[in-house]
Amino acid sequence: MTHHYDVVILGAGPAGTACALALQHSGLRVALVDKDQFPRDKVCGDAIPGLALKAIRQLSPTLYEELYALPQKAETRDSRLFAPDGGDIRVRWQIQTFNSPRLHFDARLLEMVQAHTTTQVQLDFSVKDIHITAEQVTLLPANGQAPLTCQLLIGCDGANSVAARKLTQRPLDRAHQCVAVRAYFQGLIDTDETTTEFYFLREYLAGYFWIFPVGDGVYNVGFGMLSSDVAAQKLDLKKVLLAITREHPQVAKRFAQASQLSKVSGFGLPLGGKSRPISGTRFLLCGDAASLIDPLQGHGIDTAIQSGILAARQAMRCFEQQDFSAAQMRWYEQAVYQQIGKKLARSYRLMRFISTKPWLVNAGFGLARHAWVKKWLLKVVG
Numbered sequence: 001m002t003h004h005y006d007v008v009i010l011g012a013g014p015a016g017t018a019c020a021l022a023l024q025h026s027g028l029r030v031a032l033v034d035k036d037q038f039p040r041d042k043v044c045g046d047a048i049p050g051l052a053l054k055a056i057r058q059l060s061p062t063l064y065e066e067l068y069a070l071p072q073k074a075e076t077r078d079s080r081l082f083a084p085d086g087g088d089i090r091v092r093w094q095i096q097t098f099n100s101p102r103l104h105f106d107a108r109l110l111e112m113v114q115a116h117t118t119t120q121v122q123l124d125f126s127v128k129d130i131h132i133t134a135e136q137v138t139l140l141p142a143n144g145q146a147p148l149t150c151q152l153l154i155g156c157d158g159a160n161s162v163a164a165r166k167l168t169q170r171p172l173d174r175a176h177q178c179v180a181v182r183a184y185f186q187g188l189i190d191t192d193e194t195t196t197e198f199y200f201l202r203e204y205l206a207g208y209f210w211i212f213p214v215g216d217g218v219y220n221v222g223f224g225m226l227s228s229d230v231a232a233q234k235l236d237l238k239k240v241l242l243a244i245t246r247e248h249p250q251v252a253k254r255f256a257q258a259s260q261l262s263k264v265s266g267f268g269l270p271l272g273g274k275s276r277p278i279s280g281t282r283f284l285l286c287g288d289a290a291s292l293i294d295p296l297q298g299h300g301i302d303t304a305i306q307s308g309i310l311a312a313r314q315a316m317r318c319f320e321q322q323d324f325s326a327a328q329m330r331w332y333e334q335a336v337y338q339q340i341g342k343k344l345a346r347s348y349r350l351m352r353f354i355s356t357k358p359w360l361v362n363a364g365f366g367l368a369r370h371a372w373v374k375k376w377l378l379k380v381v382g
């Protein structure tokens, strides 16, 4: 027995849930499937970009308020950035935002889908293969459950996307791939629960080490770098992360009495800044499945949500015009490029430019102490 839908959204992370919320009044029969049960952990820095919340607010102020009311969070207004030479600057962000463990943040988004839409949510549904014909899409699950069919597939299945792998040509590209690790700690000294901290380290540019408060005295501590640099330097990032907390002159004293609450876990970050196919006949890709992570800062929750909403608009257009062709999907590709891709390309160029120049980063920090330079820099990095 198969179940047929107008739209199947594959993956219930920020991209998939935002897409389902944006289809709220579409009248379409929508299924949202995920391989996991929720709440589920997702390896992340847990810093929710202000633009992610802005996109939800533009969708619906009520949904925004519901998301903002999430109790497990640390509201963050400031960042402290440390240069390779140890100098630091403080930055106050314009948009209100928070950090929240993805365990809770993603579960809240899914609850909102269940409360406000007629979407059929199917969890524990791991897709192993996808077939597309001129008439329909078939999703084959891994565990002997009935397949799903639909008119349009929206692939929101993250960094290891089955949809991207099966439906587009995408060779491994370590120059556009980052790898990052994180663990939770408590008992840090000299921390402030409203400030995120970034350390740019001379030996590991253009990656960075972070300390992000996530509420209740808990900190998400992590480190990420370009995969090509990790491979070239033969680094074990899990070991590097713990070594920084023990040995780095500015960091180690902060961890003197800290306790580690979780093991160090890692995951890939598919970076944007490169033109790739993200749609085709009867399918669209969003979020990490479309490689939309900011290359300089490593955030992707905002672009996942933005692209999920753009995909929902494209889906409605497809059904209005009864056209699911690759040509019809170009509107989506152009919209993603205009709203997201252009900025990611600029960010990628900047990341590559500074990656071998610690002196430039130090000089940039020095200059950024001047108010107008800081303002300009904030505009450049978003």
Ligand SMILES: Cc1cc2nc3c(=O)[nH]c(=O)nc-3n(C[C@H](O)[C@H](O)[C@H](O)COP(=O)(O)OP(=O)(O)OC[C@H]3O[C@@H](n4cnc5c(N)ncnc54)[C@H](O)[C@@H]3O)c2cc1C
Binding pocket: 010, 011, 012, 013, 014, 015, 016, 033, 034, 035, 036, 042, 043, 044, 045, 046, 047, 048, 049, 125, 126, 127, 128, 156, 157, 158, 159, 160, 161, 162, 180, 181, 182, 222, 224, 266, 267, 268, 269, 286, 287, 288, 289, 293, 298, 299, 300, 301, 302, 304
């Ligand atoms: C260490 C690290 C730190 C990061 N820090 C930040 C940060 O602080 N801020 C930020 O904005 N971004 C950060 N990112 C990036 C961010 O995690 C991603 O950009 C974001 O999660 C993308 O959302 P998504 O919905 O596209 O994919 P995901 O959040 O990965 O969701 C994909 C969903 O698809 C499901 N799925 C996958 N495969 C299948 C399958 N075969 N069948 C069914 N379901 C499937 C998964 O279970 C998952 O629920 C970080 C990433 C890493 C690795």
